[in-house]
Structure formats: C-alpha cells, structure tokens
Amino acid sequence: MTNTQALAVVLLSAFFVYSIRFLGLALGKRLPKTGVFKKGMDALPGTIFAALVFPGLLAAGWQGIVAAVFIVIITKKTGNVMLAMLTGVAAVALLRIPIF
Template structure:
C-alpha cells in the first residue's frame, strides 16, 4: 500500500486530532467520573483486563511451554519482586521445555 503526499498528511493530521481529542476529553470529563461504586471498580479493572487480552492469546498459542513459563514468571515475580529475573527464568523455562520436547 502506498500513500500519496496528500493521503499521508491526512493520516498524520487525523492521528494528531484523535490523540488531542482523547487527552482533551480525559481532562474535561475526568473529574466527572464516578469515585465509588461498580463503575469505579470496572474502570480500576481495565488495565489488568487490557493486559490479559493482549497476553493470553499469545500464551494459548505458545502451548504448554508458554503456559509453564507464564507460571514460572508469576511465581518468580511474587517471590522475588524482580521482573528482570522473572523474565530470565521464564525464557529459560521455555528453552528447556522446547529442548526436551524436540521443538
């Protein structure tokens, strides 16, 4: 797909407009969002939900080695608090399990 000069500028300007609109709406209406209740709990849960939606399909596709590595990472972060160490242990777990399974 190729863009002409006018199309490229249109895409850039629309992206800038959308980014500005999101920031403007957040600043304008952010103080009006509920501070308590179910709607507040739902908004508090959004970051974790978005993270899960991005991570879980990849884990499901990775099969057993990916799921086992996710478990290793979860336990390592809980025990040590070091995300870097957890990632290294997770990669090692995937490598060992793939080596053992012949993949």
C-alpha cells in the first residue's frame, strides 16, 4: 500500500465515521419523543452496551471480570464514568502483570 492509498483510507474512514455521527445527531431530533418508539429507543442503550461489553469481558478472562466489578463499584459510588473507565483499565493492566 502506498502512502497515497493509506491517506485515502484514513480520510475516507474519517469521512464515514463523522458522517454517521452527524446524521445521528441531525436525524435524532426528528424521532418521536413519546409512545412505543420512545420505549424501544430507551431500551436500546442497555442492550447495545451489553452486546458490546459482555463478549469483551469474557474474552478478557478473570481480569476483565474483576475490572468490571471495580467499574460498577466506582460508577455507583462516584457517578464519574471517566474515573470508572480509568480504574477498569488500570485494574486489567495491574492484574495482567506476572507476579512469578
């Protein structure tokens, strides 16, 4: 792959990613705010989160599960999602350090 091709791939990827984000923001204002559609949309974030997170947790092994417990505790105690994410990353990193 040449430098020109690599640059084209990066620029096209950025275009598509930001297009999807922009369209989501622009079209999201036009969605119904009541009724069955709203109930379905309110349920989506949890299901999407579960679909994205649980396979990764299982693949990470016991370290990932321990980190998830830390994340839940930190989020419940502080409400700070960024702190919870940093705690989870630090927990996995520290738990993967070989002791012996």
